[in-house]
Amino acid sequence: MVPAVASKVVQLHWNMDGLVTVTPEDEDRFSIKVSRVIEILQQAKRPDDFKQQFNLLLRILAGWLAGQPGVGEAFVTLRDGALAFVVVRNSCKYDEQFEDALSELDFDCANDPDLNLIRMDAIALPPASASALSSFLDPEFKIEYCGHVD
Amino acid sequence: MSTEADHIALANKNHAVLSHLLKDFETFPEWVTVAAFYKAVQVVEAVFVKNQGRCCHGHQKRLESLKRCGYRDLHKHYRALWGASSVARYLYDTTQDKPYSCFTDYLTADQVKKNIAEKRLHGVECCAVGLLSENCKKSLLRVRP
Numbered sequence: 557m558v559p560a561v562a563s564k565v566v567q568l569h570w571n572m573d574g575l576v577t578v579t580p581e582d583e584d585r586f587s588i589k590v591s592r593v594i595e596i597l598q599q600a601k602r603p604d605d606f607k608q609q610f611n612l613l614l615r616i617l618a619g620w621l622a623g624q625p626g627v628g629e630a631f632v633t634l635r636d637g638a639l640a641f642v643v644v645r646n647s648c649k650y651d652e653q654f655e656d657a658l659s660e661l662d663f664d665c666a667n668d669p670d671l672n673l674i675r676m677d678a679i680a681l682p683p684a685s686a687s688a689l690s691s692f693l694d695p696e697f698k699i700e701y702c703g704h705v706d
Numbered sequence: 707m708s709t710e711a712d713h714i715a716l717a718n719k720n721h722a723v724l725s726h727l728l729k730d731f732e733t734f735p736e737w738v739t740v741a742a743f744y745k746a747v748q749v750v751e752a753v754f755v756k757n758q759g760r761c762c763h764g765h766q767k768r769l770e771s772l773k774r775c776g777y778r779d780l781h782k783h784y785r786a787l788w789g790a791s792s793v794a795r796y797l798y799d800t801t802q803d804k805p806y807s808c809f810t811d812y813l814t815a816d817q818v819k820k821n822i823a824e825k826r827l828h829g830v831e832c833c834a835v836g837l838l839s840e841n842c843k844k845s846l847l848r849v850r851p
Contacts, residue, residue, distance in 0.1 A: 635766070636764065636765060636766035637766055638766045638770070647805075648805045648806045648811045648812055649812065650790065650812050650813045650817060650821065652786075652821060652825075655785075655786040655789065656782060656786075658785075658789075659781060659782040659785045659786065660782070662773065662781075662785060663773050663778055663781055663782070666770065666773035666774055667773065667774070667776070675766070675770055677766060677769050677770075677785075678785075679788075679789045679792060680789060681793060681797060682793070682797070682805070682806040682811065682812045683804055683805055683806055684797055684799040684804050684806045685799050685801040685803070685804050687799075687801070688797055688798060688799035688800075688801070688804075688806070689797075691796045691797070692792075692796065692797075
């Protein structure tokens with residue numbers, strides 16, 4: 557049997573203002589992944605609107621990350637038929653304030669009229685190995701926030 | 707469709723399991739977290755049946771409904787419970803080079819009792835009682851902080 561190979565992670569660069577850029581070499585993969593998510597989330601009737609909203613979502617999440625200390629890694633992926641914002645913290649310890657801030661972001665995104673086609677949940681995880689985190693990340697759809705461009 | 711009272715009865719059953727586990731919370735902190743979450747699931751379902759006239763199937767749909775229907779405080783506590791129970795159920799790391807290896811690295815047994823059962827689940831219950839019918843409000847067993 558040929559082992560399954562996970563698709564490449566698309567990396568997003570972002571700055572403190574929430575500006576998000578896809579590296580040129582990742583642009584085609586990014587488009588492919590967005591098309592895939594449109595299909596999975598059954599947004600084929602309004603693909604252009606969905607793409608706009610998805611890009612806005614990525615900027616909102618980047619802006620939020622910029623204001624949060626203690627974040628190690630952050631991903632947008634798919635889980636249970638919806639987008640998932642998976643934030644991996646630097647510290648192992650459960651942080652109540654961080655959880656509340658993440659809940660607020662999650663709630664506000666769900667009720668943002670400009671994101672009405674987006675279904676997303678947010679979860680914070682302690683720092684674990686890539687193999688341990690893999691149960692939270694769709695191997696076919698992983699977009700990673702990979703650092704400031706300032 | 708299950709009734710509001712049905713979900714409260716299931717919540718109380720999960721409460722009994724939780725109470726049992728809490729007697730020895732240092733031995734099974736993961737399962738205390740999971741039992742607390744599944745009690746919250748039934749409490750939230752009771753709220754949905756009473757206020758939205760429907761229940762939700764699946765964790766994602768339940769989270770989505772909490773948000774879209776405007777249950778901000780309920781969602782705040784419930785999402786934290788869902789997250790902690792997801793870590794309890796699905797995150798296990800045997801590699802040596804990362805600080806996380808088991809659930810108690812994330813939440814100690816004592817924190818599970820205080821932060822998960824007595825704060826988050828209690829928070830769900832407090833938010834829910836204002837949204838339940840009088841009978842269900844009275845019959846819901848609640849965590850005592």
